[in-house]
Amino acid sequence: MTEPVLQVAVPVPIRRRFDYLPPRPGWTPPLRPGVRVRVPFGRTSTIGVVVGIASTSAVDAPRLKRVCDVIDAEPLLDPATLKLLTWASDYFQHPIGEVVAGTLPKLLRLGRAPKSERRMRYAASPAGARVFAEGIAGAPVQARLLGLMLDKGGISEAALAAEHRGWRRPLRALIAKGWAEPVQDSPCRARRFDRPILNAEQQRAVDAVEARLEAFSPYVLEGVTSSGKTEVYLRVIEEVVARGRQALVLIPEIGLTPQLLARFQARLSCRVEALHSGLSDGERLSAWTHARNGTADVLVGTRSAVFAPLARPGLFIVDEEHDLSFKQQDGFRYSARDLAVVRARDAGAPIVLGSATPSLEAIDNVRRGRYHHLVLPRRAGGASPPRIDVVDLRSRPFDNGLCDVLIEALEEVTARSEQALLFINRRGYAPRLLCHACGWVADCGRCDAHLVLHHADGRLRCHHCGAERALIAECPECGSGDVRRLGLGTERVAGALESRIEGLRVARMDRDATRRRGALEAVLDRVHAGDVDVVVGTQMLAKGHHFPNVTLVAILDADGGLFGIDFRATERMAQLLLQVAGRAGRGDRPGRVLLQTHHPNHPLLRTLVLDGYRKFCEDTLDERRRARLPPFASFALVRAEALQRDAPQSFLRDAGACASARSHPRVSVLGPAPSPMERRAGRYRAQLLVDAASRVALQRFLPGWIAELEALPSARKVRWSVDVDPQEMV
């Protein structure tokens, strides 16, 4: 009798599966794809996942090794998840072993068993309900928590935690008095009186999705900021969960998570789990396990949550689908948004891609009739759209990024006790330190980049490689003391504001100011509590925050994105402008947006401001069609880097020659060329663009070609990677 051959995904950067035999001859326990095995590899052993079982192997029988042991009795990964991982590995051209390992929670990678922490729910007892009705004096937190339990007929520990940081003590007090008690999980049911009545467009969107819950149906939900998209998600989720299915909600990387999650947990009384990078390893494992065994009804997560197994998938949602954070930019370069669509298709379930500024890919799919279009054209709850004023900076008083119009507007806003957001796409104090006497500039020694000045810490930092040195007062070249700080960063603008407007309370929101765990939440809390008048921030500000009291948004430098080298630069800038602008006037007061520019007549700005995002997209798509750029072509970018300047280009030249030799009619290669920033962290970088007429053509071309690249002698002198559907061309 021949033994089965186990095809194992081993976590190494090699594009193939590895064949092994069962632990012993005559092994009888079931061996199915999806179980983890410990395998001998090189001189050590490692943990892999069985992704296939075959009857033969290309490796000669005597050379086949046996797995050391089988870790799981039951498959850890179900067939649908394995299929997704295999598909992702093939499509994005990344080694299957790294794909599988990279998408498992760390503790599973280390061989631990799936683990579900017991989670409790608490409800008010009849005595508690009576006392609450009579009014509880002197214990406001207890009263509030009890009120929540009554509203929702039970509340989870996670929802309690979202409601009140120190929830355990008041909960213990409630239980000790017999006013609250632990209960069984209850089915999904929203607090009725908290649900707004949907407006006609929202209702139409909900009806459209709910009409086809049992089949793959993709939707683009295009709704201006604050139009009630989240409300639409919530209704559809309730329906799907009521039918006994699970919903997966993907959200962008930062900023959104605390608020959006709290909102989902507060509104849905079913079992909502979060899966994002802020969790401990144990929390991640627990959330993953609950998704897999079906004890979670809703999984809300960032990018990598797209790989979490679901016991009963019934709905997929990608919120802010245009967001760049859905594309992983290093290692396994996958698009979580596109994989969510693949998953929905495999599961025969609807997928809703929501955004105020849908990606051009999504709009193109709508135009081709592949995706249904749902539109929410006005703000929910009656808020009016913000007014956008283009401020022509030319020959206006202008100091540290602040022009006179902006200063006046800020004074008005703070006089009314409202708040403002100032957006500038650079952190630090100033992006350049220049000697006025000799022209010396503080550059990074390891990158083709200037060092950025961080005033408060007295440091010069490279934002690309992290190198830093002390801030200097004298030029190291000529000794002059006339060393000038050029350009603007958040730190400089925040400082300038404080000295321009007496008593102004300014907060900063950028990666420096929010690095510590909990720091972002602290800033958000201060803004919500009204302890801040103005927030100065980077694109972090654009991420879906809901600040009802913000009535002014200023974009300090709208010109940054107008002249980018990347063909997507204008799309990104338009999205960013509208997303930032969307933060203004979300409450009951109208908002205003000030757009500072030295190019008020730039056609893109004019289209965007006068005709709106839709017209901008139509124009840009027409341009892309003429230029045969994505989505009218399909790209892959091969990047290479090395310590020697010539090595990357010489490898890519060989790669280009291989491509030409394959003479694929619908595929061409461009380059190689040095990367826009050629040297980074001491390494020289270059890239080669693969330009295919379609996705199909690209996918036919890549596997054979990449196998050839792996065998090239020049490949050994560089680090190289493939990026399929690259979102950034650098």
Ligand code: ADP
């Ligand atoms: P989006 O996700 O599009 O930014 P939200 O769903 O967050 O919009 O809605 C914005 C605000 O309007 C929220 O405070 C929400 O509670 C409220 N809202 C949503 N739909 C309605 C509605 N139909 N009636 C009244 N208020 C609504």
Ligand code: ZN
């Ligand atoms: Zn000098």
Ligand code: ZN
């Ligand atoms: Zn550097």
